[in-house]
Amino acid sequence: MSGKFAADKADFPTSGPRVDVLGADPRPGSSKPDSILSVRGVSRSFGGLKAVDVEALEVQRGVITAFIGPNGAGKTTFFNLLTGFDEADTGQWSFEGRELSNKASHLIAQDGMVRTFQLTKSLGKMTVMDNMLLGAPNQLGERLSMSLLRGAWRKQEAAIRAKAEELLQRFNMVHMQDEYAATLSGGQRKLLEMARALMADPALILLDEPMAGVNPALVQSLLQHVEALRDDGVSVLFIEHDMDVIMGISDWIVVLAEGQIIAEGTPAQVSKNPVVIDAYLGTNTAAPAADGAQAESDVAPGEGNS
Amino acid sequence: MCVRGKARGGSASRQTALVVMLMLIIGSLFIGMAPAGAQDDVVLRGTLRSGRDPIDAVTLSVVNSAGAEVGTTTTGADGKWEVPINAADTYTITIDEATLPEGIGFKGGNSNVVEREVTELRTFSVGFQLEAVDAQPLVAIDSTTTRVLNRVASGIKVGLLVALASVGLSLIYGVTGLVNFAHSEMVTFGAVIAFGIEALMPSVPFPITVLLAVIVGGALGFLLERGLFRPLRKRKMNNISLMIVSIGLAFVLRYAIVIYFRAEPVGYKHYLIQTGTKIGPISLPMKDWVIIVVAFVLLLAVGLLLQKTRLGTAMRAVADNPPLAQSSGINVDSTILAVWIAGSALAAAGGIFLGLTQVVEWQMGEKMLLLIFAAVTLGGLGTAYGAMVGGLVIGLASEVITLHPWVDSNLKFGVALLVLILVLLVRPQGILGVRERFG
C-alpha cells in the first residue's frame, strides 16, 4: 500500500548525532569519506543468469545505509556473498581495511560483520537467554578442552549473562528470558535476532528485511532500535521493501536492479532519480514520485497503487 | 519439499498404545522354554559361507584321532555349526560334499577335510575355504586389447543394469525428497518374482515372464507409495524420518524374501548355460548381448518418456519445483505415483537381467545398494539422466579396474565406493546435478 511519504528528510523526526553525508557524491559506486566496507567487481551467476554484478560500492561508517530495489534485484544474494554464505564468482571486498573475499562465514562474523536473516533464525528449541548467550564471542566454555572445567569459564559466563540481560532489557524482553524462542511472536523473534547479533559488539550489522512479517505496531519500536544502534556507533546496512521505512530512517540509499547498482544517494536524491523511478515502474511497491506529495496525479488511473 | 494435507491429530497416542499392546500380547502369547544355552559347553565350531553368504543345511562330521566319531551336525540358516568335544586331541572335521548346495565348491587346492589340534579344553573355531563356483566362466582371452574390450563390454552391461536400478531411486528423490533405502529390494523382488513365474509356468516364453515380473514389480511400487509413503507424507513426516522408515522397510522386504524364497543362489532355467558369442573381438554369452540391447532400449524409452510425453514433463516439473508444478495444474500425487511405479518396474527389470547374467539370490539387491548410491550421487541426485550416466560410469569403472592385477572382484566394490566419496568431495551435486542455492 502506498502511504504518504516525503522526499525531504527534514519532515521526519530524527534523533542523535549523524555524520553529514548530504554532501557525499551520489553516483553509484562513489567513494565515501570514511568507508567501513569496500567492494570491487563482485559478481555471482546462477546458470546463465547474473544475479549480482556490482562494480564498486563503498559503505560509509556510522550511518544507516539502505539497500533497495525491485524483487529479484539481487540484494539478499549480495548480502550472502559479503558475509560468506555464498561464493562469489569474481571480485573482492574488504572490511575495516581487511580483505574478506571468500572468507568463511563464521570468520567474517568474528571479524565484526554480523548479519540477520530474512527468515528469522532465532533458535526456537533454545531459550531466549541461551540464544543471547550464543551471540557472545570468544567464550572459553565453548572450547571442548575447557567445557567441563566449570571453574575456567564460570566468571566469563556470568559476565556474558549480565550483558545479555542488559540488552534484553533494552529490547524489553528480559522478562521472557527463560521462554523458548519458538513461543515468541514473529516481531519478538526479529528483536531477539537483533539483540543476539549485538552481543558480539559488531562494527557493521547487516539486516535482511528486518521489518518483514512484523506486526505494524511493532515496526516503530524496531525502527527506534535500529536508530539507536547507529547512535551507538554501529554501522547499519539493511535491505527493505517498505518505502516509508526506508525514507524515514536511512541516511543513505543504494539502489539495486538486476544485480547492478543503478543509483546511490540520500533519500531526497534517490527519490528524484529518474533511473530509480524507471526501475520501479510497474511494480506494486509504491515508487517514489517525482516531487513527493502529488503522487496520485502522476500515476495513470488504475496503475500503481495496490 | 512441499507437503500437502493436514496431519492427523489425536490418533497418534492411540496408535502407540495399540502397537505397544500388540507387542506385549504377541510376546506373552507364545511362552515356552528357552532352549538350553550351548555357549558354555566346549565345542568345535565354525561358520560356513561363500563370500559373505552363510551356507545352511550342510552336514559335517567330527572324528577324533582314534577314528571314533565325536559328533555330526548340520549348519543352520546362519551357516553356523558346533560339535561338543570333551578332550584335548587332534580332530578331523569333514564336510559331506553331497550336502553342499549347487554352485558352491572349495577354493583351489582346498579340501573338504580339515584337521584341528585341540591343545587345551576350550572352544576352537574351524574354517573351511568355500566359494561360489562361477556358472559362466569367462573364455580365456589372449591379447590385451581383446581383454580390455571384453571388460569394457562387461562394464557397459553392468553399468546399464545399475542405471536401470538407479533411475527409480534418483527420480523418487527428485519428486519427493526421499532417499529410498528399500529401492534395492525392488531389484531382488523382480528377479525373485520372475523365478517364481518361471517355476510356475515353465512353458511360457521367457520374455513374457520378464514382462509379467516387471509388471508385478511396478505393482509393488504402487502399493508402497499408495499404502505407505503417501499417507506418511500427508502426516507431515520429514524426509529423514521417511528415510529411516525406508531402511526398516528394506529389512522387512529382504528377510521376507529370504524366508519365503530361499537362501541359496539359483539361476533361471531358461538360457542357463551359454557359451560366448563373438561379435568382433568381444565374446559374451548371447543373453548378455540381448540384455545390453534391451536395457539400452529401456533407458532410451525412459528418456523419451521424460522429454516427449506430458507425464514425463510433469515428472521433471515436480522434481524441480513441486508447488510451482502443482499450481500449474499438474497433479503432483499422481505424478509421484507414476514415478514410483516406473522406478520400481525398471529396478525389477534390472534385477531380472542381473539374475539372468549372474544369479538370483536374496542379497542381490543389498549388494547393489551401494553401487546404486554411488551411481546416483555421481550422476546427481534427482535427475534420471544423472542416474544413467552415473550407472554407466560406475559399471565401467568397477569392471575395468579388475584388469589391474591387484584388484579382485571383491575390491571392485571398494572402488565404486571410493569413487562415490571422491565425487562428493569435489562436486557434491554430481555430474548433472545443480548446485543448491543458499537460502
Add this chain to the structure above:
Amino acid sequence: MNTDVLFAAIDINKLLGTTLRSSINVQSAAFALGAVGLNMHYGFTGLLNVGMVAFMAAGSYGMAMVFTQGFLGGGILMGALFGLIFATVIALLIGIPALRLRGDYLAIVTIAIGEVMRIGFRSDKLLWLTGGPFGLPSIEDRGQGVSLADRVGRDWNPLWDTDNPTKRLGFWELTFDAKTIWLMIIGWTAVFLCSIFIWRLIQSPWGRVVKAIREDEDAARALGKNVFSYKMQSLIIGGVIGAMAGILRTWDTGFVETQQFRPQTTFFIWTVLILGGAASKWGPVIGAFVFWFILTIAEEALRQVVDSGWIPEWFIDSSDVGRVRLIMMGLMLAALMIWRPQGILGKKEEALLDVR
C-alpha cells in the same frame, strides 16, 4: 495342537531368565555404548551417521591387530588404545569430506565408508594382518602365545578363580561365567560413564553451540561459530565411544570377522537409540535393554511355537526364526519413526528435527 500342550511347556523362570540375560549381558552393553556414541552424533548434533560399524570395526580390528602382532608392546591396553586412535583417524577421514555436505549425503558417505573398511579388512591382501575373509577366529598374541580370551578373562580379571575356572556367578537364572561378569561390569560402567560425560558436555557452553548447530547451522555460523570444527569434534567423540563398543564386543567374543560389521549392525544400533529416545540422557541404556528384551522374548517364543508345531511349516520353519529377528528390527524401526519417533525417554519436540 491345543493350547494345553503349549502352556504346559511354560517355564516362566527360564524364559524370563534367558531374556533378561540377553538384555544385560556384554552384547547389550556393547550396543548401548554404540548407541551412546550415535546419540552424540545424531541425537545431540544432528549428524546422520549411518556408518557406526566403521568406528566399531576400527576399534575391534585396531585392537586385534595390535594384540596379535605385538606392535608397540602389544597387550590388551595398548590394543584398545590403538583401536581408539584408529577410530579417531576414521572420524577425520569421514569428516573432512562429508561434514560439509547435506544430511542425506552424509548418510550415504558414512555407509560407504563402513563398507569400504569392511571390504578392505576382508581382502586377501591383508590376510596377514586382519585374517582377510575369515577374520581372526581366535585372537592370539603370537609373540606370547596367549589368546585374547584368556588375557581378558583370566589374567586381567579380578573375579577369576583359578581353582574353579568354570564357576558361575550370579543368582536365580542370571548366572554368568567369571569373564562375562567382569566384562559386563566394565561394559556397563563404560556406558554409564560415557552417558554422563556426554550429558555434561551438552549442558556446557560447548554443548550450547552444538545444539544450535543441530537446529540451524547457518545461524551458528552467523554468530561466529566454526560449525565444521564442532561437528568434527562431535564425530570424533561419538566415534571413539563407538570404537569402545567394538572393543568390548571383541573382548567378549575373542574373535573378529567382517560379518560382525555389516550395515545391519549399524541399523540395530539405530533402532536401539531411537527406541530408547534420541537426545536423552539414558535413552541408549533403556533402548539396549528393551531392544534385546523384545527381540529375545519374541524369538524364543517364536522358536518354541514353531517347534511345537503351532505354526505351519510353510509360514515359518525353524531355520527362519533367526531371520525373523531382522524383520522385527525393520518393523520396530519403521513403527518407531511413524508413531513414536521420540522413543521411550525422548521429548516429542526434540525428535522431529529436519537434519541439515
